[in-house]
Amino acid sequence: MTAQLIDGNALSRQLRTEVSERVSALKAKGLTPGLAVILVGENPASQVYVRNKVKACEDTGMHSVLEKYDASMSEAELLARVEALNSDPTIHGILVQLPLPAHMDAQKVIEAISPAKDVDGFHIASAGALMTGMAGFWPCTPYGCMKMLESIGYDLKGKHAVVIGRSNIVGKPMALMLLQQNATVTICHSATPDLKAMTLQADVIVAAVGKRNVLTADMVKPGAVVLDVGMNRNEAGKLCGDVDFDGVKEVASWITPVPGGVGPMTITMLMVNTLESAERALAV
Numbered sequence: 207m208t209a210q211l212i213d214g215n216a217l218s219r220q221l222r223t224e225v226s227e228r229v230s231a232l233k234a235k236g237l238t239p240g241l242a243v244i245l246v247g248e249n250p251a252s253q254v255y256v257r258n259k260v261k262a263c264e265d266t267g268m269h270s271v272l273e274k275y276d277a278s279m280s281e282a283e284l285l286a287r288v289e290a291l292n293s294d295p296t297i298h299g300i301l302v303q304l305p306l307p308a309h310m311d312a313q314k315v316i317e318a319i320s321p322a323k324d325v326d327g328f329h330i331a332s333a334g335a336l337m338t339g340m341a342g343f344w345p346c347t348p349y350g351c352m353k354m355l356e357s358i359g360y361d362l363k364g365k366h367a368v369v370i371g372r373s374n375i376v377g378k379p380m381a382l383m384l385l386q387q388n389a390t391v392t393i394c395h396s397a398t399p400d401l402k403a404m405t406l407q408a409d410v411i412v413a414a415v416g417k418r419n420v421l422t423a424d425m426v427k428p429g430a431v432v433l434d435v436g437m438n439r440n441e442a443g444k445l446c447g448d449v450d451f452d453g454v455k456e457v458a459s460w461i462t463p464v465p466g467g468v469g470p471m472t473i474t475m476l477m478v479n480t481l482e483s484a485e486r487a488l489a490v
């Protein structure tokens with residue numbers, strides 16, 4: 207058997223078209239959604255991601271501001287920039303690109319962002335909203351994974367979902383979103399003694415570790431749905447995920463590729479959150 211592809215580029219195009227239409231409707235009411243992206247330092251991967259985010263804004267008709275600062279910027283200066291954007295009425299979403307330089311406390315900077323503009327969904331208020339089912343912003347990567355499952359008409363009710371990885375940005379929020387859709391959820395991590403015994407029971411597997419070949423074909427139940435959140439490079443410098451794609455695609459029913467899978471969906475959900483924030487601002 208060969209799995210069908212969940213195409214993150216195609217789904218992103220479709221969702222971004224819907225976003226563009228809602229952006230036009232807001233503009234007709236006199237409001238242009240705006241995203242501010244702050245990049246501190248010269249991390250080459252971050253430069254690429256940030257450029258993609260700004261381009262996605264332009265493509266959907268949103269306003270965007272990219273603020274680039276030297277790695278020597280002080281934490282106090284960054285906090286002052288965040289404060290200024292919090293009170294800027296043309297900005298509905300604020301994203302501080304991670305990782306930040308080592309002399310900064312990333313969580314402290316995130317907590318300085320107004321929860322109303324926390325389109326990354328990293329603020330403790332956003333995490334609390336997700337946990338309790340209140341209105342807030344969902345972190346973009348797991349949110350994109352949920353949209354991918356929705357796109358294939360997958361009903362999570364009564365299914366067993368196994369999440370590999372427990373980060374605040376992907377693993378933990380992913381588990382909560384799957385739980386909200388009535389899946390039985392298992393979170394596996396570096397201290398899980400027998401990962402394969404867990405994944406073999408899974409109807410849905412989300413691999414979010416940041417290490418190649420965490421999931422191989424022998425670990426997957428035939429017909430399972432596999433979502434690959436990994437962003438790694440192989441020896442040849444080629445982008446690859448956490449899943450041994452060539453092996454697992456022979457066992458799974460659906461699988462996301464890397465590149466062209468969860469990555470573009472992350473950016474799409476950032477657009478969705480920013481639009482949503484602007485719509486909420488208008489509703490006030």
Ligand SMILES: Nc1nc(=O)c2c([nH]1)NC[C@@H]1CN(c3ccc(C(=O)N[C@@H](CCC(=O)O)C(=O)O)cc3)C=[N+]21
Pocket residue numbers: 254255258301302303304305326346437445464465466467468469470471472473
């Ligand atoms: N505050 C903050 N929010 C983030 O959302 C955030 C962050 N910091 N720091 C870095 C990570 C990484 N990230 C990616 C988003 C899209 C792709 C993506 O579109 N990838 C393409 C390939 C891009 C390429 O060729 O390098 C794909 O998978 O097809 C990748 C990585 C967001 N991040």
